[in-house]
Structures are given as C-alpha cells and as structure tokens.
Amino acid sequence: MSAVIAPVARKSFREAQFSIREEAIVEATNRLLGSKGYEMMSMDDIAAEVGIAKGSLYRHFDSKEALAAAVMVRLLQRTRAILVGLPEGLSAIERLEALLRWTLAERLAGGVPHLPSASQALRDSLLAHRAYMDELMALSESVGTLIQQAKSDATLRGDLRDEFILYTLYARSCDPTLDFLKATGSMTDQEIVDQMVSACLEGIGARRAG
C-alpha cells in the first residue's frame, strides 16, 4: 500500500504481486456479490473463488465490510468514468438514458446493483464508509446537474422533485423486475433493457390522446 519508490527490483516485484492478488480478490468478490448478495456470500466463498486461504484475505482487507466497500467504491468510480466518457454531442436526457442503459446491462451481465438495497447490514456499513460516501456524493452531483439541465430542456417532468428523480434512477439500477424477467427467460436482454428504460421515462400507462 506504500507509495514509496521501491529501492530494489525484488521489492517492486513483490508489491506488484500483492496488487495483482488484491485485484483478483476484489474481482471475485464482485462476482459473488452480484450472484449471491452480501449476506449469502461468506469469506469462505471468496477465498475459494480466488483460490487462496481465508486467513490471507485479512492481510488485504480488515473485514468483510471493508472488502464489500472496496467493490462498491470501484463500481461507483467506473460509473462516473462511463458518464464522463459519453460522446460530446449528447443532450442531458440522452446522457441520463445512456447511463441507465449501462447500469441495467451491467446487472444483466451479473454485476452488482449500484444500491445495496438488498442488505440492511451492508447499507448501514457503507453509510459509515468515507470513500464510498464521497464517491456517491460525487456521482449524485453529476447526475443532479444532468437532471436540472434536462428539466430546463423540458425533457424531464418539471413537476417532480430533483431528488425524487435521482432516487428513482438509482432505484432502477437495483429493480427486481430485471431479475424476474431474466429468470423467466421469455425476453432477451435487449428487450428487458429497452422496456425498462422506456417504462422509466414514459411510464406504463398509455398516452392520452394529445
């Protein structure tokens, strides 16, 4: 973890090995968190998935909570990177829609939901985690700005509160509708994403004759 320049090649090599293993641990935890959820995922599971001893996990992370937090922080960082990397020409509403599509596609591919809504324990521990909260604030600020822009473009409803829209978007990322539809297998991934995005923006009610 030290940022000091390695004085000899051997130490640098070892540090690299350590980082690689740490990355493997986070990656494995990410997979398990996506498939089993926080409570059902034991440290034994993680150790087995990585292929190391359980005790060794604790050389890298102090606790199960710290490990889960590392996964969530990385997810939020990637999400912000996606947002920043969107093409120049897109409008605010197009950016919000693109972000929503990305999060849904991620979950269909086995990813972790952005919100730990499934676990009260994880939720509580994350609320006390500094780095996670900082990332969440940063992301919320970016998305909040887009919401305001889209409102002034009249592409988002002006009668809904900003925070309501923000939470609604977050909630879509952990919507169980996605899991049910995937489980029944009657719709393709593409259809699931399309209908969920459409239902979020346009609703499930029919448009009244304009």
Next chain:
Amino acid sequence: MSAVIAPVARKSFREAQFSIREEAIVEATNRLLGSKGYEMMSMDDIAAEVGIAKGSLYRHFDSKEALAAAVMVRLLQRTRAILVGLPEGLSAIERLEALLRWTLAERLAGGVPHLPSASQALRDSLLAHRAYMDELMALSESVGTLIQQAKSDATLRGDLRDEFILYTLYARSCDPTLDFLKATGSMTDQEIVDQMVSACLEGIGARRAG
C-alpha cells in the same frame, strides 16, 4: 389447530387463548419484518416483542422461515381482499392504480414489502412454500386480468408485455425510492405516493408535444 368442535368449555377457552397468542406473534413479526427486514430480525427479537420466551415460539411455528411465510401469506390475503373490496364503478386501470396506492401507503406506515426482494434467503424459502405460492398465483391472476382489460381499454401501453407490467407493479411495492424519500423527510407521505404512482404510470420524462 384442530377443527374439531370443543367438547368442553375449558378446552375451547384454551384454544382461543392459543389462537390469540398466535395472532400476536404474527403481528409482532409483521412489525419487525417491516422495520428490520428478515435477516436482521432474530427470533430473540420476536420473542421480546411479543413478551414470551423464545422456545415458546417454536410451539406455534416450526421455524423462522415458517413464521415469515405466515406473515407473507396474510399480507397477500389482505391484498386480495382490498382488490375485491374496491368500489364497483372503477375501471381496470383505476383498480390497478388504487391497489398500487394502497401498497405504497402500507409500506409508508411500516408494513412489509409484498416482494421479499431484500432477502435472498427468504425469497428462496418462500418459493418452496405451498400456501405462499398459491396466494401469489391467485393475486397475480387477478392483477393479470386487470392488466389485460386495461390494455384493451387503451389505458395501459399495448407494446409492453403483460408479465413486464405485472412485475413492474410488484417491484413498485418494494421500491427503495420510497424509503429514501421518507428518510430525507422533505416530502409528505401523500406527495411520495402521488409522485411514485404518477412516475409509474406516466414516467419521469416530459410528454412530447402531442
């Protein structure tokens, strides 16, 4: 549990006492399930809430899972009763909206979400629970019929699949947006329900000029 006519008054009295206590247990579990969730709720919590010994719980219910299932079955029964009890004159879409409003109001009042989306363990055990699945099927059939009626009334979008709409309605009943909004305290319960119902039916996007 026996349905035999009590031969003497004393036995009948005792059976009544038993039923009353059982109802108290289910009621307490309902409260705790709504506030703490399945995983965070221990049998000790339930016993303390009811005011009896933990061991006594097991005279009424074989396991924690069975107890939670009893709560969920009762919730589904009440939900069906609400649906049946709606005023005669309502259209299909009005019935669906009324049901959605009721479920959201219930949760704001501390009730249990209809879907156990928060707990993988509970979800799995319920899937294997006969009475729960029967109730869920019965409710889904009623709601499914309303969805088809609303579609032919052109009050629900015809391009969305029936099952997609059904799952979406179920998912709204456990939407974390509700919890966030309640936690921040910046909106009244009425506003929360109104905006969530509106967002579900009409979406968060602005209507394009018709």
Next chain:
DNA sequence: GTCTATACTGAGATAGAC
C-alpha cells in the same frame, strides 16, 4: 505473506422442568 488450525460470537433450534 500465505498457509492450517482455532477461537469467538450470534442465532436458530431443542431439552427438560414445571
């Protein structure tokens, strides 16, 4: 730094007295 082995804890479930 990684391994094997183990301590500790919380929680679901059971036994036995009354």
Next chain:
DNA sequence: GTCTATCTCAGTATAGAC
C-alpha cells in the same frame, strides 16, 4: 404450553508455523 438452559452450527476473525 411456557419457561430456562443448552446444543449446534455457520461464519467472522485471529494465532502461529513456515
């Protein structure tokens, strides 16, 4: 049928050899 006391087990975390 209810109580107190206990069993059992899973799972987090730590100790100690190498």
